Amino acid sequence: MTALHSTILTLVTFVPLAGALLLLFAPRRDRDIRIFSLVISLLAFILSLHLPVHFQRAQTGFQYEVDKAWIPTPHIHYHMGADGISMWLVVLTTFLTPLCVLISWKSINERVKEFFILLLVLETALIGVFVSLDLFLFYFFWEATLIPMALLIGMYGHGRKVYAAVKFFLYTMIASVFMLAAILWLYAKIGSFDFVVIQTAIRNGQVENFHAAALWLFLGFFVAFAVKVPLFPLHTWLPDAHVEAPTAGSVLLAGVLLKMGTYGMLRFNLGLFPEQSRNNAPWIMVLALIGIIYGALVAMVQPNLKKLIAYSSISHLGFVVLGIFSFTQAGLDGATFVMLAHGVSTGALFMLAGILYERRHTYEIVEFGGLATPMPVYATFFLFIVLSSLGLPLLNGFVGEFLVLSGAFTSRAVYGILGATGVIWSACYLLWMYQRVFFGKVREPVNQSLPDLDIREQIALWPPAVAALVMGVAPLLWLNAIDPAVQVALAPLAQLASRVVGR
Amino acid sequence: MTIAADTPQLIPKGVEYIRILPELVLTIFGMLIMLLDPLIDDRRSQKTLGAVALLGSLAAIAATLYQSQFPGLGFWNMVRVDTFSLFFHFLITTITALVILSSYDYMAVQQIRAGEYYGLILFGAVGMCLMSSAMELVLIFIALEISSISTYILVGFRRRAAISSEASLKYFLLGSFATAFFLYGVAMIFGATGSTSIPTISQILRSGQVPVLAYVGVALMFVGLGFKVAAAPFHVWTPDVYEGAPAPVVGFMSTAPKAAAFAVLLRIIFEAHAPGGFWLVWVAAALSMTLGNIAALVQDNVKRLLAYSSIAHAGYLLVAFAALPNNGIPAAMFYTAAYAAMNVGAFAVVSHFAGAGERYVTVEDYAGLGRRSPLLAATLTIFLLSLIGIPITGGFFAKFYVFSAALQANLVGLTIIGVLNSAVGAYYYLRIIVMMYMREARESLPLGPIPFGVSAALAISALATIYLGILPGRVLEYASRSAADLLR
Numbered sequence: 006m007t008a009l010h011s012t013i014l015t016l017v018t019f020v021p022l023a024g025a026l027l028l029l030f031a032p033r034r035d036r037d038i039r040i041f042s043l044v045i046s047l048l049a050f051i052l053s054l055h056l057p058v059h060f061q062r063a064q065t066g067f068q069y070e071v072d073k074a075w076i077p078t079p080h081i082h083y084h085m086g087a088d089g090i091s092m093w094l095v096v097l098t099t100f101l102t103p104l105c106v107l108i109s110w111k112s113i114n115e116r117v118k119e120f121f122i123l124l125l126v127l128e129t130a131l132i133g134v135f136v137s138l139d140l141f142l143f144y145f146f147w148e149a150t151l152i153p154m155a156l157l158i159g160m161y162g163h164g165r166k167v168y169a170a171v172k173f174f175l176y177t178m179i180a181s182v183f184m185l186a187a188i189l190w191l192y193a194k195i196g197s198f199d200f201v202v203i204q205t206a207i208r209n210g211q212v213e214n215f216h217a218a219a220l221w222l223f224l225g226f227f228v229a230f231a232v233k234v235p236l237f238p239l240h241t242w243l244p245d246a247h248v249e250a251p252t253a254g255s256v257l258l259a260g261v262l263l264k265m266g267t268y269g270m271l272r273f274n275l276g277l278f279p280e281q282s283r284n285n286a287p288w289i290m291v292l293a294l295i296g297i298i299y300g301a302l303v304a305m306v307q308p309n310l311k312k313l314i315a316y317s318s319i320s321h322l323g324f325v326v327l328g329i330f331s332f333t334q335a336g337l338d339g340a341t342f343v344m345l346a347h348g349v350s351t352g353a354l355f356m357l358a359g360i361l362y363e364r365r366h367t368y369e370i371v372e373f374g375g376l377a378t379p380m381p382v383y384a385t386f387f388l389f390i391v392l393s394s395l396g397l398p399l400l401n402g403f404v405g406e407f408l409v410l411s412g413a414f415t416s417r418a419v420y421g422i423l424g425a426t427g428v429i430w431s432a433c434y435l436l437w438m439y440q441r442v443f444f445g446k447v448r449e450p451v452n453q454s455l456p457d458l459d460i461r462e463q464i465a466l467w468p469p470a471v472a473a474l475v476m477g478v479a480p481l482l483w484l485n486a487i488d489p490a491v492q493v494a495l496a497p498l499a500q501l502a503s504r505v506v507g508r
Numbered sequence: 509m510t511i512a513a514d515t516p517q518l519i520p521k522g523v524e525y526i527r528i529l530p531e532l533v534l535t536i537f538g539m540l541i542m543l544l545d546p547l548i549d550d551r552r553s554q555k556t557l558g559a560v561a562l563l564g565s566l567a568a569i570a571a572t573l574y575q576s577q578f579p580g581l582g583f584w585n586m587v588r589v590d591t592f593s594l595f596f597h598f599l600i601t602t603i604t605a606l607v608i609l610s611s612y613d614y615m616a617v618q619q620i621r622a623g624e625y626y627g628l629i630l631f632g633a634v635g636m637c638l639m640s641s642a643m644e645l646v647l648i649f650i651a652l653e654i655s656s657i658s659t660y661i662l663v664g665f666r667r668r669a670a671i672s673s674e675a676s677l678k679y680f681l682l683g684s685f686a687t688a689f690f691l692y693g694v695a696m697i698f699g700a701t702g703s704t705s706i707p708t709i710s711q712i713l714r715s716g717q718v719p720v721l722a723y724v725g726v727a728l729m730f731v732g733l734g735f736k737v738a739a740a741p742f743h744v745w746t747p748d749v750y751e752g753a754p755a756p757v758v759g760f761m762s763t764a765p766k767a768a769a770f771a772v773l774l775r776i777i778f779e780a781h782a783p784g785g786f787w788l789v790w791v792a793a794a795l796s797m798t799l800g801n802i803a804a805l806v807q808d809n810v811k812r813l814l815a816y817s818s819i820a821h822a823g824y825l826l827v828a829f830a831a832l833p834n835n836g837i838p839a840a841m842f843y844t845a846a847y848a849a850m851n852v853g854a855f856a857v858v859s860h861f862a863g864a865g866e867r868y869v870t871v872e873d874y875a876g877l878g879r880r881s882p883l884l885a886a887t888l889t890i891f892l893l894s895l896i897g898i899p900i901t902g903g904f905f906a907k908f909y910v911f912s913a914a915l916q917a918n919l920v921g922l923t924i925i926g927v928l929n930s931a932v933g934a935y936y937y938l939r940i941i942v943m944m945y946m947r948e949a950r951e952s953l954p955l956g957p958i959p960f961g962v963s964a965a966l967a968i969s970a971l972a973t974i975y976l977g978i979l980p981g982r983v984l985e986y987a988s989r990s991a992a993d994l995l996r
Contacts, residue, residue: 116879185911189912192912
C-alpha cells in the first residue's frame with residue numbers, strides 16, 4: 006500500500022503516455038486503436054480514483070509525494086504531490102479523457118492513430134501540470150501541453166484551423182516565456198526549483214533583491230496564467246481555437262487546459278507572492294468582472310453555437326479569477342469548485358455541440374430550431390447540462406458561483422453585485438440559445454430526420470450528467486478535501502493582513 | 509616565440525603522437541580516399557569511398573576515446589588533451605560520421621562524383637579537431653585555415669548549379685578576409701604580450717597592466733571567429749552560402765566548424781582572460797539573436813530559413829560567453845552539442861527531401877509531408893521543436909542552461925532579449941510543422957522508403973536530441989569538469 010502511495014501520481018501521469026508509445030507501434034486498425042485508447046484512458050481514470058479514496062482529509066500539505074533527484078545541475082527534482090485542489094483537477098482530467106475518446110469514435114476517420122496518440126500525450130502533460138511541485142517540472146509539462154493541443158486543432162479541426170492552431174500556440178508560448186524568465190530568476194537567487202523550498206525562502210525573506218523584483222516576478226507568472234485562463238483582454242485566441250478545434254480538443258481545452266491558468270494563479274501567484282497578489286488584486290478583480298460581463302454579453306449575440314459556449318467559458322472563468330483574488334475562504338473554495346463544475350458541464354456542452362455537428366456539419370444556430378421533436382433524448386440531455394451550466398440550484402454550477410459571489414461580497418460589495426449579474430446573463434444567453442435550437446417548429450427539412458442519440462453517445466453523456474447532479478447535491482464530497490488546501494493557500498495572506506493591522 | 513625555452517627535447521615522445529591521434533587517423537583516411545579515387549571506376553567510387561570515409565570517421569571517434577586515457581601536453585606545449593578538447597573531438601568526429609551517412613545517398617541522387625568530397629570532409633574535420641586542442645594561437649590559425657579551405661571547396665560542390673559556385677566564391681572571399689583579421693589579431697596579441705601560447709598570454713594579462721594593443725588584438729580575433737560562427741554583424745554571408753551549398757555540407761558547416769570556433773573562443777575569452785571580451789560578446793549576442801530571428805520570419809526557402817536560425821542560435825550561444833566562466837563554459841558546450849544534434853538531423857531531412865538538383869527546398873514544398881512520409885515528418889518535427897526550445901528536447905535545456913547562467917551573472921537585459929527572441933523564433937519553425945501536418949500536398953505521391961544512410965543519421969541525431977532533453981545531467985557534468993580543466 007505504501008509503495009502504491011508514493012508511485013500513484015507517477016502511474017496516473019504516465020499511463021496515458023505509455024499507451025501512446027504502444028500505439029506508435031500498433032498497426033493501423035482504426036477500431037482496435039479506438040478500443041485500446043478507451044481502455045488506457047479508463048485505466049488512468051480508475052487509477053486516479055485512488056487519490057480521493059485514500060486522501061487524508063484532515064491532513065494539510067501535499068500528499069502522495071514523490072521526490073527524486075532528476076538532473077544534478079541545475080538541481081531539478083522529480084517532485085510530485087497533490088493537495089485537495091490539484092487532486093480533483095487530476096480526476097477531472099482523467100474523467101474527461103475517456104469521454105473524449107468516445108465522442109471522437111466516429112467523427113475522426115482520418116489519421117486515427119495520430120489523433121489518439123496526441124490525445125493521450127496531452128492527457129499526460131495535463132496531469133503533470135497539476136501534480137508538479139518542482140517549478141521546472143511544472144514548466145516542462147506546461148509547455149508540453151502546447152504541441153499536442155495545437156496539432157489536434159490544426160490537423161483535425163475545421164475551417165480556419167491552421168490560423169487558430171498557430172494563434173493558440175504563439176499566444177500561450179509567448180506568454181509562458183515570461184514565466185520561464187521568472188522561474189530562472191528565482192533559481193538563480195535561491196538555487197532550487199522546489200516549490201516548497203522557494204516558498205519558504207521567500208517567506209523567511211532569504212532572497213536577496215526580492216523586493217525590487219517581486220512585482221515583475223508576480224507579473225511574469227501572472228501573464229502566462231492570464232493568457233491561459235483567458236482573462237480579458239488576453240482572450241482573443243480562445244474563440245478561434247474553440248470554433249475550429251475538433252470536439253475532443255474543445256472538451257479538453259475548455260474542461261482542463263483553461264484550468265491550468267487558474268490553478269497556476271492559485272498555486273503560484275498566491276503561494277509565492279502573497280503580498281504582490283494582495284496589492285494587485287483590485288485591477289485583477291476588475292478585469293475578471295469585465296470578463297464575466299463582457300463574455301456573457303458577447304455570448305448572447307453569437308450566431309455560432311460553439312462560439313457561444315466559448316464566450317460562456319470566458320465568463321465562467323472570470324468567476325474563478327474573481328473568487329481567487331477575493332482572498333476569502335468561500336471565494337477560493339468556490340473558485341476551485343467552479344473549475345471542476347465548469348469542466349464537467351462545459352465539457353458536456355461541447356460534446357453536445359459536436360454531436361450536432363456530426364449530423365449537420367454546422368454550428369450556426371439559425372440552421373436549427375425545433376430539434377426537440379426529432380431528437381427528444383438529445384434535447385433532454387442538452388437542457389439538463391444547460392441548467393447545470395447556468396447555475397440552477399441543486400446542480401453543480403450553482404454551488405461554486407454562490408461561494409465565489411459570497412466571497413466577492415465579503416471582499417467588496419460592489420464586486421459581488423456586478424459578479425451576480427453574470428449569473429443572470431448566463432441564464433439569458435443559454436436559455437435563449439436553447440429556445441432557438443430546440444423549440445418551435447422544425448424550419449429546415451433536413452432537421453426532420455435527424456437521428457437521436459445512439460448508445461455510444463448516451464454512454465458518453467451520462468457520466469457528466471450524473472456528475473453534475475451529484476456535485477450539486479453533495480458538494481461536500483469535493484469541498485471537504487478542497488477546504489483544507491484552501492486554508493493553507495490563504496494562511497500567508499491572513500498573516501499579511503494581521504501584520505498590516507498590527508502596524 | 510617561447511617554444512624552445514620550455515622544452516629542450518627536439519623529438520616528440522611516442523605518447524605525444526597519441527595526443528594527436530584522431531587528427532592523424534583522419535588525415536590518413538583522407539589521403540587514402542584521394543589515392544583510391546582514380547583507381548576505382550566511377551560507378552562504384554561513390555559507395556566505396558563513402559564507406560572508407562565512414563570508417564575513417566568511426567576510427568577517429570575510437571581514437572578520441574582511446575586518447576582520453578592520455579591527457580596532457582604534447583608537441584612543445586602546442587596541443588593539450590584534456591576533457592575540454594576530448595568533448596569537442598568527440599562532437600566533431602561524430603558530426604563528421606553523421607554527415608557522411610547522410611551524404612551517401614545525396615551524392616548519388618545529385619549525380620555528383622564523390623571523389624574528393626569525402627576526403628575534404630575528413631580534412632576539414634582534421635582542422636576542426638586541431639582547433640579544439642591547440643594551445644597556440646599560430647597553430648589555431650593553421651587549423652582554422654585547414655578547416656576553412658576544405659569548406660570553401662565543399663560549398664561549391666554542386667558544380668552544375670551557378671548558385672553553388674557563387675556561394676563558394678563568396679564564402680572564400682569573405683572567409684579569407686575574416687581569417688586575415690584573426691591573424692592580425694594574433695599579431696597584436698603577440699605584440700602586447702610577447703607570446704602566442706595561451707597559458708603564457710593568460711599569465712601576462714592577469715599579472716599586470718593590460719596594454720591597449722591587447723584589446724585591439726582581442727577585437728580583431730573576435731571578428732575572425734565571429735565570421736566563422738556566423739554571429740551578427742559578421743553574418744551577411746550565411747544565407748547565400750547556406751542556400752547555395754549542398755544540403756549535407758550545410759549540415760556539416762553549420763555545426764562542426766562552429767563548434768570548433770566556439771571552442772577557440774572559449775579558450776581565448778576564458779582561458780586567456782582576454783580583456784574587453786564582455787561587451788563585444790554582449791553586443792554580438794543581442795544583435796545575432798534579434799537579426800537572425802527577425803530575418804528568418806520572412807524566409808520561404810528552408811535552407812535560408814535555417815541559415816538565419818543558425819545566426820540566431822549563435823546569438824543564444826554567445827550569451828553564455830558573457831556569463832561567469834564556471835556556468836558559462838558548460839552552458840556553451842552543452843549548447844554546441846545540442847545544436848549539433850538537432851541541426852545535423854534537420855539538414856539530413858532537408859538533403860534527403862530536396863531531391864535531384866535540390867528542387868524541393870521551399871517551405872511550401874513541405875506541405876503534406878506528414879501524410880507522404882510520416883517518419884520523415886515526425887523526425888523533422890523533433891528537430892524543429894528542439895530548435896524552438898520545447899521541453900523534452902536538447903534545445904530546451906541548451907537554452908535553459910544558457911539563460912540561467914546569464915541570470916546568475918545578473919545579465920537580466922540580455923536574458924530578456926534572449927527569451928523574447930526565442931518566442932519570436934517559435935513562429936518560423938512552427939510554419940514548417942504547420943505545412944507538414946496541416947496543409948495538403950501539391951504532389952500527393954508518397955515518398956519512397958528512407959535509405960539506410962539517412963535513416964541511421966536521423967535515428968542517431970533524434971535519439972541524441974531526446975537524450976539531451978531528458979537526461980542532460982551527464983553531458984552537463986562532463987562539460988562542467990571540462991570547464992574546471994580549462995580554468996585550471
